[in-house]
Amino acid sequence: MTKLLSRLLACCLALLVFTQVNAKELIDDFKIEEGVATFTQEKKFSFLSTPIKSSGLFKVYKHNILWQVNSPVFSKLLIIDNEIWQFIEPNNSEVKTKDGIANHYRKMVTHASIETLIQTVFTGTINEEQWDTTVKSEQCLLLQPKDTLLAQAISLLELCLGEEEGEREVLITDTQKNTTKIVLTQTKNSLSDEDINEFNIH
Amino acid sequence: MNLTSINKLYVWCVQCIIFVVILLYLAANQPVSINANLTALFDNNTNDDWKAIQQQFNTGASTKQIYLIGHSSLDIAKEAANTFVNQAGNIDGIDSVTGKLSNIPNQSMMINSYSGFEQQLLLPAFRDAITHQDLEKIFKIEFELINQIGEQLVAQTIEKDPTLSFAHFLNRSPFPQNKINITSDGYLTVPHNNLVYNLVTISTKEGALNVNKAKSIVESLNAIPLTPEVDYVRTGGIFYSDEASRSAESEMKLLGGLSIIATLFLIFISYRRFSVVISTLFLISISILYGFIGLNIFFKEVNLLTMIFAITLVGIAVDYSFHSFTELQRIKATQRSPLSTIRMSLVLSFITTTLGYTLLVVVPIVLFKQIAVFTVFGLLGALLTVLLVYPYLHQKFDFSRQKPLVFYAKANRLHQKLFNLNVKVSIAAVCIIAALCITSLFNISFVDNPKSFYRVSDALSNSEVKVKEILGQKFDNQYLLVKGDSAQTLLENEEQLLPLLNQLKSTQVIGSYQAISQWLPSIERQKKDNQLLVNAGNNQYFSQFSSLLGLNANKVDIATQYLTPESWFETPLGKTYQSMLIKDAESYYSIIRFSNITDVAVLSATFAELKQSVFVDTLADTEKELSVFREVLLMIFAIAFLTAFIVFIFRYGWKRACVGVLVPVFAFTIAIALSQLFQGYINLFNVAAGLVVLALGLDYSVFYAEHGFSQSITQTTLMSALSSIFVFAMLGFSATPAIASFGQTVFIGIVITFLFSPIITKVHGFESRKKRKND
Numbered sequence: 001m002t003k004l005l006s007r008l009l010a011c012c013l014a015l016l017v018f019t020q021v022n023a024k025e026l027i028d029d030f031k032i033e034e035g036v037a038t039f040t041q042e043k044k045f046s047f048l049s050t051p052i053k054s055s056g057l058f059k060v061y062k063h064n065i066l067w068q069v070n071s072p073v074f075s076k077l078l079i080i081d082n083e084i085w086q087f088i089e090p091n092n093s094e095v096k097t098k099d100g101i102a103n104h105y106r107k108m109v110t111h112a113s114i115e116t117l118i119q120t121v122f123t124g125t126i127n128e129e130q131w132d133t134t135v136k137s138e139q140c141l142l143l144q145p146k147d148t149l150l151a152q153a154i155s156l157l158e159l160c161l162g163e164e165e166g167e168r169e170v171l172i173t174d175t176q177k178n179t180t181k182i183v184l185t186q187t188k189n190s191l192s193d194e195d196i197n198e199f200n201i202h
Numbered sequence: 203m204n205l206t207s208i209n210k211l212y213v214w215c216v217q218c219i220i221f222v223v224i225l226l227y228l229a230a231n232q233p234v235s236i237n238a239n240l241t242a243l244f245d246n247n248t249n250d251d252w253k254a255i256q257q258q259f260n261t262g263a264s265t266k267q268i269y270l271i272g273h274s275s276l277d278i279a280k281e282a283a284n285t286f287v288n289q290a291g292n293i294d295g296i297d298s299v300t301g302k303l304s305n306i307p308n309q310s311m312m313i314n315s316y317s318g319f320e321q322q323l324l325l326p327a328f329r330d331a332i333t334h335q336d337l338e339k340i341f342k343i344e345f346e347l348i349n350q351i352g353e354q355l356v357a358q359t360i361e362k363d364p365t366l367s368f369a370h371f372l373n374r375s376p377f378p379q380n381k382i383n384i385t386s387d388g389y390l391t392v393p394h395n396n397l398v399y400n401l402v403t404i405s406t407k408e409g410a411l412n413v414n415k416a417k418s419i420v421e422s423l424n425a426i427p428l429t430p431e432v433d434y435v436r437t438g439g440i441f442y443s444d445e446a447s448r449s450a451e452s453e454m455k456l457l458g459g460l461s462i463i464a465t466l467f468l469i470f471i472s473y474r475r476f477s478v479v480i481s482t483l484f485l486i487s488i489s490i491l492y493g494f495i496g497l498n499i500f501f502k503e504v505n506l507l508t509m510i511f512a513i514t515l516v517g518i519a520v521d522y523s524f525h526s527f528t529e530l531q532r533i534k535a536t537q538r539s540p541l542s543t544i545r546m547s548l549v550l551s552f553i554t555t556t557l558g559y560t561l562l563v564v565v566p567i568v569l570f571k572q573i574a575v576f577t578v579f580g581l582l583g584a585l586l587t588v589l590l591v592y593p594y595l596h597q598k599f600d601f602s603r604q605k606p607l608v609f610y611a612k613a614n615r616l617h618q619k620l621f622n623l624n625v626k627v628s629i630a631a632v633c634i635i636a637a638l639c640i641t642s643l644f645n646i647s648f649v650d651n652p653k654s655f656y657r658v659s660d661a662l663s664n665s666e667v668k669v670k671e672i673l674g675q676k677f678d679n680q681y682l683l684v685k686g687d688s689a690q691t692l693l694e695n696e697e698q699l700l701p702l703l704n705q706l707k708s709t710q711v712i713g714s715y716q717a718i719s720q721w722l723p724s725i726e727r728q729k730k731d732n733q734l735l736v737n738a739g740n741n742q743y744f745s746q747f748s749s750l751l752g753l754n755a756n757k758v759d760i761a762t763q764y765l766t767p768e769s770w771f772e773t774p775l776g777k778t779y780q781s782m783l784i785k786d787a788e789s790y791y792s793i794i795r796f797s798n799i800t801d802v803a804v805l806s807a808t809f810a811e812l813k814q815s816v817f818v819d820t821l822a823d824t825e826k827e828l829s830v831f832r833e834v835l836l837m838i839f840a841i842a843f844l845t846a847f848i849v850f851i852f853r854y855g856w857k858r859a860c861v862g863v864l865v866p867v868f869a870f871t872i873a874i875a876l877s878q879l880f881q882g883y884i885n886l887f888n889v890a891a892g893l894v895v896l897a898l899g900l901d902y903s904v905f906y907a908e909h910g911f912s913q914s915i916t917q918t919t920l921m922s923a924l925s926s927i928f929v930f931a932m933l934g935f936s937a938t939p940a941i942a943s944f945g946q947t948v949f950i951g952i953v954i955t956f957l958f959s960p961i962i963t964k965v966h967g968f969e970s971r972k973k974r975k976n977d
Contacts, residue, residue: 043349045357049752054349069349073342116383117352129276129391129398130383147383152308153354176357 026141027133030124030159030168032060036188036195037122037166042181058122058184061191064199065122078105078201079118085201105201116150120157121170121182131157151175204539207593214590218488221495221583228498236413236447237503252683252816255791258784259683260820265297265406267438270392270672272399273431280389282429283400290404293422295415301402302388307774312372313358315773319765320359320368321758322732323723326704328370329731332738340738341746343370344755364755365744367735376721376775382673394672397433401673406440413506416443437666445662449937450506457932458516462486464928465520472607472921473527477599481592482523488587489519489580496579501572507655507940508572515577517929518555518894519584521901521922522548526588527601528918535600540593547908550853551901552585554846558897561838562890567831570890606917614916620957621964639875646874649883650828651821655940677716680802680819682794682809689767692783692790693724695814702808703794711805713798718779725764732761793818832886839892843867846900854907854962862907862962866899869954873947880946887944895951898926902959911963923956 036059043052056069065079076087085105119125120143126133130150131143136158143157158171166186173179205213228234271286273279283301290299307315316323324332331339344366348356355369362368382401383391390401408415419440428434462483470479493515497504525544533540541548555577562574595601684699686692696719706712723731738744739758748755770776771783784791799805802819809817843863850859870892877888902919909915930952933945 041349047357047360050750052345052348052750054345069346073345075342075346121351127393129393146385148308148385148388150352150383152310153352172352174352174354174357176354178357180351 026135026139026161027124027126029161030126030141032123032186034061034190035059035186036191037184037186039182039184043178044180045178046176059191059195059198060123061196061199063119063123063125065118066198067118067122077118078199080199080201084118116145116147117154117157117172120159121172122184124159124168206538207597210590211594214586217586221492225491225495225498228495232498232502234498234501235503236509237505251786251789252685255683255784255786256818256820259681259793259818262781264439265408267404267406267440268436268669268673269402269404270399270433270435270669271301271402272394272397272433272435273429274397276385276391276398278429278432279391279398279400280385280387282432283389283402285429286426286434287402289426290402290423293419295407295419295422297405297407299402299404301390301400307376307778309354309358309372311774312376313355315770315775316368316372316765318763319728319761320362321365321735322728322761322764323371324367324731324734325371325374326700328367329734332734332743335743337743337746340743344744344747345750347373360753364748364751364753364757365735365739366747366755376716376778392672399433399435399672404438413443413447416440417447420444435665435668435672437662437669441662441665442658445659446506446656450509453936453938453941454509457936461516461925461929461932465516465925468921468924468928469520469523469527472524472610472917473531473601474604474607475599475601477595478523478527478601481527481595482520484591485523485584485587486516486519489515489584492583493576493580496575497572500575501568504572505569507569507938508576515580517926518577518898519580520925521551521898521918522581522584522588524918524921524925525551525905526592528606528914528921530592530596530601531604531606532602532914533596534602535596540596541589544909545589547905548585548588550904550908552581554849554900554904555581555897557845558842558893558900561842562893564838567828567886606913610917610920611913613920614911614913617916617920617957617960618911621960635872638879639872642875642878643871646878647883648829648832649885650825650832654885655887655938657937657939677795677797678799679821680796680799680805680817682796682815683818684792684794684815686790686792686814687788689783689790690724690726692792693719693722693767694726696792696794697724697727699794699812699815706805706808711799711801711808712796713800715794715796716782717794718782718792721775721779722765722767722770725766728761728764732758736760828886832889835886835889835892839870839889839896842893842896846896850903850907857965858907858962861965862900862903862959865903865958865961866896866951866955869899869951869958870895870947872954873949873951876950877943877947881943885940885943887940888947891944891947891951894930894948895955898922898952899955899959902955903962906960906962911960919956919959923952926952 036057038055038057040055041053045052053072054069055071056067058068059066064081065077067077067079069075078085078087088104116127116130120127120131126141126143130145130147132146134142134144136142137160140158140160143159145151145154145157153174154172155175156171156173158169158173160169160171161167162169162183162185164185168184168186170182170184171179172182269286271279271283273282287299287301290296328340328343330336331343347353347366347369350356350373353373355372356366359369359372360366383393385391392399392401406415406419416439421444466479466483469482470476473479497508525548526541529544530540533543539545559574559577562570682699684692684695686695696717700717700719703712703715703717707714719727735758739756742756744755767783771780782793782795796805802822806817806819806822809815847859847863850862853859854862873891873895874884874888878884881888901922905915905919927949930945930948933941934949936942936945
């Protein structure tokens, strides 16, 4: 009986260790250190019959993110050193600093939790202080926010590796059961000098 | 009236009892508090409404203190924060301690704050797009909002406002900090360098500028046991006050103690009697007591620097003791009025010194007033003690039993030799000194930054930098103060400023700003924005968005009621802005705060022309005022010089008056020149030192003019100079730059004054001629 119990305990421990290792490996698989990817986004609201669709591309460089929506309207955000900068249309709102340098970006005052979400969605960087992580399947991780402000907006984040190489699917479920599905396809693993230049906000 | 020694003692006792009773009465009813405000050097009793409001805002701001408690494990950091919050909450003087999200409004609270007013709030971008009929821009704003990852605003507000103007209005943070997270159990956390910090905010009952309160709170905070391996970082006004107070206290003890010991040792060596040492110690104690009585009578609050400058009183007060004991060494104990010969000199010396210090009272710098009152009262106590107590002590202890020390006879001869030097050598020496002084004075640079008067420890300033780094943005010390006759006019005045502020933000002169009107538009603005939105709806400006959603986004209701300050300030969001509004009997005032100012000069120049608002930069304002008062002080110096000159002319004739007054002026000039050479700059305290040099220098001139270049006068002036040098040279080593500047200049000035003041005996005025005739 004691033998049986100890074997059972050993099996449980092995399973626990395997799950932990598996979760860690999955987290590593989601990470994008540097590269370019395209995305399509579909937002379903409970109060709308048709989903809101958009598409664009994003670039990751040294933990910084450029998120560019191309359709149906153009917009660009840069997340640099935990600060969000919004691109301003050069034709009508270009502003110059006191030194005369054209400044195409305006710093947005947002909350850290939004940056956490964007970082997690687009780079797969999962901060375990901010997310509770569970393995859903071989390809999928479930994340629940620990941060209160984020938890007020998001109830669940599902990250899945796609069938194709470099493909990922993200499903965000908010507290009102509205969902946002984002499909990401990594097209490049490194950035050109031109791409890197885009991370220069001035 | 020629009283006996015992009757003089009785008179002294009576007046002393009266003063002590006054002190006790004042201390019981209105005790003096000690203030450590770096910029509170000027009078507080201003009639300027703006200044009074500024003080209210500044005091309110100094009640906030921050602790960041960090560990690599969030749970340990939270537990450490909990322990700290529980213990700090029991400290007397602390109003509240919080480590949790209790007063930060969440999104639902913010939406509810505007319930019923959703379609009358527009941000400039939305307003501009409608005004310019830019339908593409309107759709872009709407689409970006609905497409934003993780935002709930649209879902929660679209029912009340399908135009999304309200969601756009709320889609920003009311706080400049952007690095704070909130845990599920409500803790405010910030990740930094592999540690997670818990933010704990402390609100004290009084501002940090009350030193005694600040000190007791910091002592209690320091007594809280800290969790091992947990990083505690803190910043706030009380920590600066506490450090300034500790530094002042230790300097007072060390420098004051050393100078008193050195002075008493000098007295013992010179008179070889313990009774003289004890009597002088008694005189010093009485003069300090009288100084405090003066402060209690005239002030409710005393600056910390005054307490340090109080040491200078010791140097001046003991001079009376030296003059008296040197005289008493020559007078028999049985003589009825043993100090009659030097009484006039003592009184004259008191008058000239008092005159010098009284002039400081007219300077609108409260610190100088306090120093003047303390010194004048202290010297009055010393003079009364010398004239009324010393004759009795002489009768008891017979100070004439010890003959003067031979050393002073030698010193006198040596000093005499200085004036018999070879003319060529003298001229060469004077030329070298003059060249040095002129070069130095031509390169003089004045520094009036009040921050340079104090030296903040590296630990404190590093701590503040670290807190700023961990938390992200933090408000700068400068702010814009806006005035209005009513709450509505105040909001309207603020709204007129917003385009200018946005321009400054876009040109990166400021990083961001915080104003009440950003979140509470005036009723006039709400009316206009609602009208604009109604017209836009009627003209189908939101049709593109309507077709995307399959809803009617052009539905806008006409506003029938408007959001008022009274109701908004009661909402969770409004409550966080309450401290930014102050009302006095006639007007309303609000502040607009800035973060990440990159160019204060541009900001100051931009706001200079504005009406109904004032740009407040306390440090720069103080700097400006200090530079003016440095010039005023030089004027006072000139007036003191002229007054002394006139008194001297009447007493000693114009030739001796010229010499008697010019020697301290000459000494001060060299002292300033050398201070510039050593320090690299001159500040207000170097200039203020001139008055002490003048006061002591005139004393020496009076005694030399009255009693000649005798051994006894050499003894008293040398002792006086040495005791003053002990005090001021000690101050030169102070860790507080302002005090070190003062001590250094006075030290140099006194050495030079002592060396050259006997010149007055080489010039014959009518007084000396009269004296010689009588002799």
